[in-house]
Amino acid sequence: MTERIDLNLLLPAGMSRRGALRALGAAGLGAAAMAGGAGRAWAQDRTLNYFTWSAWGEGPFVEDAKKKVSIDLKPTFYSSSDEMIAKLRGGGTKLYDMIVPVQNYIAPAAKAGLIEPLDPASLPNAKTLFPEFAAMPQWSVDGKLYGAPFVWGANAIAFNRKETGDVDSLNILFDPKYKGRLAMRDEPEDSLGVGALKLGIKQPYAMEEKELQEVKKLLISQKPLLRAYWKNVADVQNMLASGEVVAAWTFLAVIAPLRKAGVDAGWVWPKEGAIGWSESITPVKGTSKLKLVQEYANFTLSPEYGEFMARTTRYAPASKAAVDRLEPALVADLGIDPKNVSRLAFKEIPKDKSRWNEIWNEVKAA
Amino acid sequence: MPARRLPTTPLFALWTALVLLFLFAPLVLVVLFSFNTSEISIFPIRGFTLEWYGRLAANTTFRAALANSFIVGGATVILATALGVAMATGVHRYASRWRTVLRSASSVPMMVPHLILGIALLSFFNIVEADLSLLTVIAGHSIVAFPYVFLIISARLVGFDPSVEEAARDLGASTLTIFLEITLPLLAPAILAAALISFTLSFDEVVVTFFTTGTDNTLPMMIWSMLRFGITPEINAIATLTIVVSCVMAGLAEIAIRRARTTADRRQ
Numbered sequence: 001m002t003e004r005i006d007l008n009l010l011l012p013a014g015m016s017r018r019g020a021l022r023a024l025g026a027a028g029l030g031a032a033a034m035a036g037g038a039g040r041a042w043a044q045d046r047t048l049n050y051f052t053w054s055a056w057g058e059g060p061f062v063e064d065a066k067k068k069v070s071i072d073l074k075p076t077f078y079s080s081s082d083e084m085i086a087k088l089r090g091g092g093t094k095l096y097d098m099i100v101p102v103q104n105y106i107a108p109a110a111k112a113g114l115i116e117p118l119d120p121a122s123l124p125n126a127k128t129l130f131p132e133f134a135a136m137p138q139w140s141v142d143g144k145l146y147g148a149p150f151v152w153g154a155n156a157i158a159f160n161r162k163e164t165g166d167v168d169s170l171n172i173l174f175d176p177k178y179k180g181r182l183a184m185r186d187e188p189e190d191s192l193g194v195g196a197l198k199l200g201i202k203q204p205y206a207m208e209e210k211e212l213q214e215v216k217k218l219l220i221s222q223k224p225l226l227r228a229y230w231k232n233v234a235d236v237q238n239m240l241a242s243g244e245v246v247a248a249w250t251f252l253a254v255i256a257p258l259r260k261a262g263v264d265a266g267w268v269w270p271k272e273g274a275i276g277w278s279e280s281i282t283p284v285k286g287t288s289k290l291k292l293v294q295e296y297a298n299f300t301l302s303p304e305y306g307e308f309m310a311r312t313t314r315y316a317p318a319s320k321a322a323v324d325r326l327e328p329a330l331v332a333d334l335g336i337d338p339k340n341v342s343r344l345a346f347k348e349i350p351k352d353k354s355r356w357n358e359i360w361n362e363v364k365a366a
Numbered sequence: 367m368p369a370r371r372l373p374t375t376p377l378f379a380l381w382t383a384l385v386l387l388f389l390f391a392p393l394v395l396v397v398l399f400s401f402n403t404s405e406i407s408i409f410p411i412r413g414f415t416l417e418w419y420g421r422l423a424a425n426t427t428f429r430a431a432l433a434n435s436f437i438v439g440g441a442t443v444i445l446a447t448a449l450g451v452a453m454a455t456g457v458h459r460y461a462s463r464w465r466t467v468l469r470s471a472s473s474v475p476m477m478v479p480h481l482i483l484g485i486a487l488l489s490f491f492n493i494v495e496a497d498l499s500l501l502t503v504i505a506g507h508s509i510v511a512f513p514y515v516f517l518i519i520s521a522r523l524v525g526f527d528p529s530v531e532e533a534a535r536d537l538g539a540s541t542l543t544i545f546l547e548i549t550l551p552l553l554a555p556a557i558l559a560a561a562l563i564s565f566t567l568s569f570d571e572v573v574v575t576f577f578t579t580g581t582d583n584t585l586p587m588m589i590w591s592m593l594r595f596g597i598t599p600e601i602n603a604i605a606t607l608t609i610v611v612s613c614v615m616a617g618l619a620e621i622a623i624r625r626a627r628t629t630a631d632r633r634q
Binding site for chain 2: 049053054057058059062074075076077078079080083086087090091092094095096232233234237238241242257258260261
């Protein structure tokens with residue numbers, strides 16, 4: 001007598017095990033074929049493969065693009081510039097039409113042959129940008145324009161006004177009075193930059209080895225005062241909301257949710273300076289839809305897009321025309337103060353990025 | 367003969383309870399905060415709402431990513447389990463000389479960091495000029511899941527009593543018949559466990575997915591990029607749904623295995 005273990009619970013009534021296996025096999029092949037077929041870009045005229053931060057590629061932005069300029073966006077998300085570069089270098093340039101790099105990645109990406117220049121004549125909306133952004137040097141390499149920023153921001157200090165009063169200087173992040181209640185970002189680009197600004201170094205990203213060592217000493221001396229080095233924005237948000245932390249180096253994005261949660265959260269660009277970033281649409285090398293990419297890039301520079309973006313994501317548009325459409329209260333909330341843009345140390349790739357990573361790891365391990 | 371059981375003193379029970387609490391408390395908190403009205407997940411809970419679930423349901427990007435995750439997960443289960451079972455039975459039965467080498471080779475994907483695996487796969491697909499799509503993601507995930515399937519099935523095969531198969535062979539059954547009618551049914555619980563693990567590994571995999579995908583997002587990719595720069599309790603809602611699905615699947619598996627065992631016991 002053959003012994004059989006029946007798994008009939010999982011089989012639809014009446015189907016034998018063999019029948020079930022056959023059906024599953026067919027379903028699997030069918031699903032795989034469908035997936036492969038769906039993945040292959042059906043050459044529609046106005047579809048763009050968009051490699052981007054999740055902020056610019058979610059539902060509302062896709063719908064907005066479809067409605068306003070009849071462009072179908074197909075977004076794929078990355079969560080760090082290094083990831084993006086790694087994917088492009090590994091052969092991802094075939095897959096995507098455009099990316100959204102931060103200004104400090106333009107030069108290395110151009111040198112590595114990963115991006116293509118834009119024709120400045122195709123970006124009439126660039127005239128509406130604040131002059132500081134229209135003429136930002138990092139967006140051009142060898143005289144060719146690789147992007148015009150549509151969004152910008154500063155990483156700076158968020159603080160709990162009830163605990164700390166008004167803050168205007170980086171000194172608070174090094175103040176022993178708040179020992180154990182401060183936080184810094186676990187990212188060498190930001191934290192070594194903060195150290196440099198505190199020491200009064202004017203060009204943080206051009207630091208020499210001697211200055212790097214001084215910054216390292218400073219950051220190591222700061223360690224006992226810190227609650228944590230945060231990696232995810234949710235972590236620092238929670239720490240500020242629960243009162244664990246009273247001041248932190250962070251993104252502006254944490255302020256609105258904190259205020260909604262009842263915390264009297266303040267935001268300031270310290271007088272020593274803050275770290276600036278800006279992003280733009282940049283075509284990927286080898287894209288077959290350069291004209292469409294330029295059309296979309298021009299759209300992102302328009303006041304309509306800028307206003308929509310500011311209201312949806314609460315990031316600051318680089319277009320003056322867009323900012324003019326926003327209420328003054330919102331403008332202040334978004335930290336838009338273009339007169340002070342010159343105080344920002346805009347991110348650049350340091351001469352020796354791996355050395356920065358090494359130093360940061362040494363600080364963390366000390 | 368029933369196996370001997372450890373004496374269950376109250377201390378032992380308390381220890382078990384504490385360990386379980388330590389393991390599951392974070393999950394309970396995640397579920398709790400998915401119903402919180404406040405955007406920031408801290409105590410005290412301000413109010414209860416289903417708003418985040420509503421937003422999730424309306425989020426088209428999320429639905430597409432979830433569908434992709436299921437497609438990839440299902441296909442990975444089939445591919446990894448088939449390959450793993452074949453490899454395990456082959457190594458166990460027929461490859462006595464090469465056994466160690468094949469065992470080590472099968473475990474290699476488990477030991478390579480996923481970042482390196484992802485980049486290596488990307489380079490490989492470039493060399494063979496394959497288009498990246500969900501198919502390449504499925505290939506990557508199957509590689510990740512394969513060692514686990516192999517090890518689970520191998521472990522089950524070690525405790526296997528070969529006398530039933532030998533009896534069947536003496537009675538004239540072909541190799542294929544033996545495999546389908548005897549080996550597979552007896553391996554069924556192990557195969558089920560391996561399949562569930564493959565699905566879980568594939569569902570959670572983000573690094574290899576990122577490097578092998580074309581223009582499709584899977585759920586973990588979406589969550590990973592949201593975590594860095596913008597987060598709402600929608601993520602808690604996603605996590606809660608994932609936990610519920612996992613519990614249901616684990617429950618089903620347990621019921622199936624118990625049913626199978628009682629049927630087998632009854633037949634003896």
